[in-house]
Amino acid sequence: MIENLFQWCRPSDLRKLGIAGMNKRNGEYIARYNPRALYPRVDDKLETKILANEFGLNVPELYGTVQYQSQVKLLGKMLEGHNSFVIKPSQGSAGKGILVILGREGDYFLKPNGDKLTLHDLQRHVSNTLSGLYSLGGRNDKAMIEYAIQFSDAFDGFSYQGVPDVRVVMFLGYPVMAMIRLSTEASDGKANLHQGAVGVGIDLVTGKALSAVQHGRPIDKHPDTGRALKELVVPQWNKLILLSSQCYEMSEMGYLGADIVLDKELGPLILELNARPGLAIQVANNTGLMPRLEAVQNLTRAERIMASAQDRVDFAQKHFT
Numbered sequence: 001m002i003e004n005l006f007q008w009c010r011p012s013d014l015r016k017l018g019i020a021g022m023n024k025r026n027g028e029y030i031a032r033y034n035p036r037a038l039y040p041r042v043d044d045k046l047e048t049k050i051l052a053n054e055f056g057l058n059v060p061e062l063y064g065t066v067q068y069q070s071q072v073k074l075l076g077k078m079l080e081g082h083n084s085f086v087i088k089p090s091q092g093s094a095g096k097g098i099l100v101i102l103g104r105e106g107d108y109f110l111k112p113n114g115d116k117l118t119l120h121d122l123q124r125h126v127s128n129t130l131s132g133l134y135s136l137g138g139r140n141d142k143a144m145i146e147y148a149i150q151f152s153d154a155f156d157g158f159s160y161q162g163v164p165d166v167r168v169v170m171f172l173g174y175p176v177m178a179m180i181r182l183s184t185e186a187s188d189g190k191a192n193l194h195q196g197a198v199g200v201g202i203d204l205v206t207g208k209a210l211s212a213v214q215h216g217r218p219i220d221k222h223p224d225t226g227r228a229l230k231e232l233v234v235p236q237w238n239k240l241i242l243l244s245s246q247c248y249e250m251s252e253m254g255y256l257g258a259d260i261v262l263d264k265e266l267g268p269l270i271l272e273l274n275a276r277p278g279l280a281i282q283v284a285n286n287t288g289l290m291p292r293l294e295a296v297q298n299l300t301r302a303e304r305i306m307a308s309a310q311d312r313v314d315f316a317q318k319h320f321t
Contacts, residue, residue: 018288020279025255029171029293033254034275041251042273043136046090046144048251052270055250057243059270060086060147060261067142069130072123078145079122086149087125089134090142095192097134099125100148100162112161112189149271150264154235157227158182161189166202166240166260169277169289172304173248175241175316176292178202179284180234184214185224193280198222200229201285205317207237211286238313240268245309247273292320 020029040047052059063085064078079085083104089097099122101109108116126143128134135141149163158164162183169177179199183189186196193199198219201210209232212219221228234240244258247270257277260268282288296304307315 018290019282020289020293022279024290025279026276029255030276033172034256035252038252039275042253042256042275044090045088045092045272046142048270048273049144049146051250052247055246057246057250057270058266058268060149060263063145063147065090065142065144066126066130069127072127072130075123075126076119079119082145084148086144086146087122087129088144088146089129090144091135091139092129092141093134093136094194095190097125097129098190100189102148149261149269152235152262152264154233155182155262157225158222158229158232159191160184160187160222160224162187162191162197163261165191165271166234166244166262167277167281168241168244168258168260169281170244170248170256170258171293171296172254173245173307173309174296174312175204175244176296176320177281177285177287177289178204178241178244179281180209180232182222182229184222186214193278198229199280199284200232201281201287202234204241204320207234207240209233211284213280213283216280216283235262236267241316242309242313243268243270245312248309248312295319 041051042048046065049059049062063082066072084102087099100112102112103110109122110116129141129143132138132140151163155164159182164180164182166178166180168175179201181191181193182198183191184196184198191197198212198214200212203210209230212229214223240260244260247256247258251273253275257274259271261271263269
């Protein structure tokens with residue numbers, strides 16, 4: 001059984017172990033290193049995608065956007081030629097409002113669980129998205145239609161229906177910790193830890209699994225497939241972690257989470273960025289963030305400015321294992 005380092009610890013013990021708490025994260029890292037004026041770069045997924053394309057970073061192809069209710073009736077035309085796709089809110093959070101279609105059967109659109117939807121169902125979903133049903137703060141939003149990830153065969157048995165995604169937390173462009181989130185039946189096929197997905201800590205050097213949790217408790221096997229989680233290895237790991245580091249120049253956010261997926265044909269793709277990455281990654285890795293954050297802070301300003309994305313990855317792989 002994988003042991004949870006934090007299960008029986010008192011708050012004072014957690015501090016000694018280098019665990020970053022919410023107040024520490026918010027006050028010393030997010031508030032200090034993430035300029036409020038730049039938040040739209042990461043809070044608005046459409047803006048993130050446009051910016052990534054400008055910087056030459058790989059993202060899922062955008063098929064189209066719906067910005068106004070008057071455009072909803074054009075959705076059928078927009079979907080012509082696309083048997084699989086994803087509809088998502090531009091400013092959604094926690095996986096809300098993401099609708100995945102993996103195929104068609106006559107006039108029906110097929111969800112990963114086999115449910116059939118009509119074009120009217122899709123139009124209603126898009127209309128709700130525009131009304132702000134899934135957005136941060138309930139603001140009016142835009143709907144994005146994009147390429148549906150074909151996840152790598154290397155993840156067979158490690159995820160239930162949904163696409164696994166890798167969360168890399170970076171500080172000043174240095175990858176400091178990573179995990180992969182695996183969907184489950186409990187999470188309704190979504191890679192969302194709060195809904196019951198599995199979080200697996202990933203070694204920054206090898207891309208191999210370190211430890212795993214579900215609902216904050218350690219587990220050894222995927223709850224639905226029975227696959228041993230210690231067998232998981234993320235393919236193309238060095239390419240993936242480099243892509244995450246390159247998000248720093250694009251976003252100019254000092255404390256950042258990058259969510260990256262591995263497509264069977266296209267390799268690593270940036271799914272989205274997060275200016276407020278959660279702290280559960282520490283539980284998945286059975287170790288604290290603070291020593292790693294402080295190691296980056298202890299670098300001189302000149303060292304950080306001169307470092308390329310690859311230099312930052314090399315530093316992380318040398319010091320954070």
